[in-house]
Amino acid sequence: MKQIKNNIPLSDETDFSEDEFRLILNARSQRITVTRIDVLSILKANHNPLTISEIHENLKNRKTDLATVYRIIKLFTELGIVNEIDFKDEFKRYELVYDRHHHHHIVCRKCKKVENVETCILEDLEKLLGKKGYTEITHSLEFFGVCSECRH
Amino acid sequence: MKQIKNNIPLSDETDFSEDEFRLILNARSQRITVTRIDVLSILKANHNPLTISEIHENLKNRKTDLATVYRIIKLFTELGIVNEIDFKDEFKRYELVYDRHHHHHIVCRKCKKVENVETCILEDLEKLLGKKGYTEITHSLEFFGVCSECRH
């Protein structure tokens, strides 16, 4: 499923508004449910990549099944609402596509703290790959290190 | 386990020689077995990231258990002989650290062909992160696209 976000009028906010979210779901005939809105809120409240079980824990005031979280996150990923991030962990993490601009992460190897890295020197590289004949190029980039607090 | 490759005299080849391999294993009191040497050869013969089961298939003239392949690859990764690569697939892939210089990949989304991307504009970025207080910084970078043969 292709991202459709670009076909939807976007607000000036850096976050998805709930209205925008509703538009995206409607455009794909996806129902707006309490659980889906809850997951959106959790992602909005945590500007950090979350694992499936972290999202699930945040939902546990209401009784939501893990399978449902998997299904919702899969849907959100297909709709371009969420980015899947691999930190070479055992778990995938998911982050709201809350910035309209691309960014990356640096993860502390010890405390697992995540900070954003805003940059796009990679655009040139993608152009280079375009010349090699590739189309629809995307990339994923993660940094790993030990943060100042963890370095004793 | 830290990479120890830097403590070992390196040949001028771009590939690990078998001697070098033996030195690395010896330095860590790891035994040199037929299966381990076979896995090394398979990785040397395929300068493309391989999945565990691809490695296993290459071994199936001799009867090697999948669990053994997992164990060997885990060891090789810890020894710095092999890099683990995530292509947002369902499978992890492993590639011999055959170049002494860092490189990345571009993967065709359709035929899964892998090409190397030689570059290191990222060194500047790592310096930047160093100023932020991070140490022991590494990164992982993958590109995804559709190659010219797959674009009809």
Added chain:
DNA sequence: ATGGATGCAAATGATTTGCATGAAG
């Protein structure tokens, strides 16, 4: 009303582990 979303339980599939045996040093 009707089809899609969810809960529940069972299945799947990659990866790991315990244990007995065989091979490397």
Added chain:
DNA sequence: CTTCATGCAAATCATTTGCATCCAT
């Protein structure tokens, strides 16, 4: 001969799926 690597089978664990029920439209 002693320790560690391997084969085998079972366990583990994240993720997926089938089905009945519930809820959004």
